[in-house]
Amino acid sequence: MNRAAMGERAADEPPSLARRVLPKLLLSLVLGGILAFVVQRSGVNIIPEADSFAHVTWWTVPAYVGVLLVTHFFRASRWRYLVEPVKDDIPFWDGVLLNWIGFFAIFALPLRLGELARPALTKIRHRVSISAGLGTVAVERVIDGLVASVCVLWALLALPQREHVTDPIALSLPYYATVAVGVFVAAFAGLLLFLWQRAFAVKLIHWTFGRLSKRLGELLSQKVADVAEGVRSVSEPRLAGGFLFETILYWGTNALGMWLLAWGCGIDMTFGFPELIAHAARTRRLCAGTILGSGTVSNTDRSAGSSCLAEVRMIETLEQGAPVTPFLDFGDTVRIEMTGEDGDPLFGAIDQRLEQSR
Numbered sequence: 001m002n003r004a005a006m007g008e009r010a011a012d013e014p015p016s017l018a019r020r021v022l023p024k025l026l027l028s029l030v031l032g033g034i035l036a037f038v039v040q041r042s043g044v045n046i047i048p049e050a051d052s053f054a055h056v057t058w059w060t061v062p063a064y065v066g067v068l069l070v071t072h073f074f075r076a077s078r079w080r081y082l083v084e085p086v087k088d089d090i091p092f093w094d095g096v097l098l099n100w101i102g103f104f105a106i107f108a109l110p111l112r113l114g115e116l117a118r119p120a121l122t123k124i125r126h127r128v129s130i131s132a133g134l135g136t137v138a139v140e141r142v143i144d145g146l147v148a149s150v151c152v153l154w155a156l157l158a159l160p161q162r163e164h165v166t167d168p169i170a171l172s173l174p175y176y177a178t179v180a181v182g183v184f185v186a187a188f189a190g191l192l193l194f195l196w197q198r199a200f201a202v203k204l205i206h207w208t209f210g211r212l213s214k215r216l217g218e219l220l221s222q223k224v225a226d227v228a229e230g231v232r233s234v235s236e237p238r239l240a241g242g243f244l245f246e247t248i249l250y251w252g253t254n255a256l257g258m259w260l261l262a263w264g265c266g267i268d269m270t271f272g273f274p275e276l277i278a279h280a281a282r283t284r285r286l287c288a289g290t291i292l293g294s295g296t297v298s299n300t301d302r303s304a305g306s307s308c309l310a311e312v313r314m315i316e317t318l319e320q321g322a323p324v325t326p327f328l329d330f331g332d333t334v335r336i337e338m339t340g341e342d343g344d345p346l347f348g349a350i351d352q353r354l355e356q357s358r
Contacts (some may be wrong), residue, residue: 024109031110045275060264067257071250076100078246079118081239082136085232087128098122115141131223135230142191143244146184147251153177191231198228330356 040046076099083090098121105114119133156174194201202221210217233239276294280286296307306312313323328334337349 024113028108028110055265057264060260064257064261064264067253067260071253071257072100072103074246074250074253075103078243078250079136079140081243081246082139082230082233083122083128083133084239085236086132086136086229087126090122090126094125098125129226129229131226132230135227136233137230138227139191139231139234139243142184142187143247144251146181146188147247149177149180149184151251151255153181188234191234195228195231195235198225201228328354330354 036046073096076096077092079099080090080092080095083095098118101121102114102118105117106112108114109117115137116130116134118137119128119130122128122133123130153174156177202225205224206217206221208217209220233243273294276292280290280292296311306315309325309327312325313327316323316325331354333351333353335349335351338346340346
């Protein structure tokens with residue numbers, strides 16, 4: 001075989017998997033490294049100190065891993081309801097494995113380019129068009145965004161609010177959560193409208209682009225029709241109900257896992273005073289005599305007491321529905337005293353009476 005023939009044969013061969021994946025993976029690692037460097041420089045320790053693990057309840061770590069596996073099982077298994085109108089003979093575990101590969105691709109590739117992995121793999125293995133696959137991804141993203149934004153809005157509105165909050169950003173959070181819900185509701189309505197007027201959308205695309213090129217118009221109109229096939233599951237109650245049910249299981253187990261891990265890692269302070277001082281010195285120009293205000297300390301063990309009346313009132317609201325402990329009033333006395341292990345005071349008692357100014 002001459003060199004020209006060998007060159008033509010090499011040119012006809014598709015690029016290897018390593019050549020297709022490694023550049024994207026390298027780009028992801030570079031971007032991740034840059035972000036990690038920025039976070040580390042801002043004072044956040046990406047790798048905690050060894051003593052930070054002293055309060056971890058270790059059985060919660062494997063328990064969290066188990067819950068995480070259940071979470072991602074439901075995240076992957078629910079996809080079968082979305083793809084059924086396009087192709088109803090995809091084996092169950094094949095669909096789960098395809099989705100797991102796609103989830104890894106989302107983590108590995110930058111800018112969520114991994115969203116294209118599932119449609120591409122489904123086309124290779126089961127001859128489902130990429131356009132139809134993207135339609136199923138669109139439904140999944142819209143429903144997930146709607147569920148997540150509704151949960152955030154509920155948390156902001158239903159949970160007790162701290163009193164006397166004046167921070168404009170904190171006050172505007174419920175508004176932004178409402179906007180997020182509105183965006184995803186509009187996106188879902190758009191999917192339904194697109195599905196309802198599918199024939200009109202196909203004809204419109206064909207007519208618009210067909211004026212430029214008949215072939216281009218036919219190609220794009222077929223892509224739109226394929227996307228509509230991927231969206232069709234939302235119009236069938238059985239498929240939409242099954243997908244929504246497993247979506248709730250997915251988000252529910254996800255929340256359970258986060259709560260379990262947070263509880264298992266819970267300590268009285270998320271950072272100590274040495275870390276507070278180190279972070280402040282790293283990010284600000286501090287001079288001798290600088291006083292750092294850390295705010296009050298909230299104890300995980302409530303029997304140890306609370307450091308501020310606002311926290312006591314918040315706990316009472318959570319447990320009893322309304323605060324019972326009043327705020328300070330004129331004539332009340334505040335006494336603060338710290339003692340050592342031998343019981344002797346370290347710096348004397350602070351004993352002050354609240355008096356009205358005259």
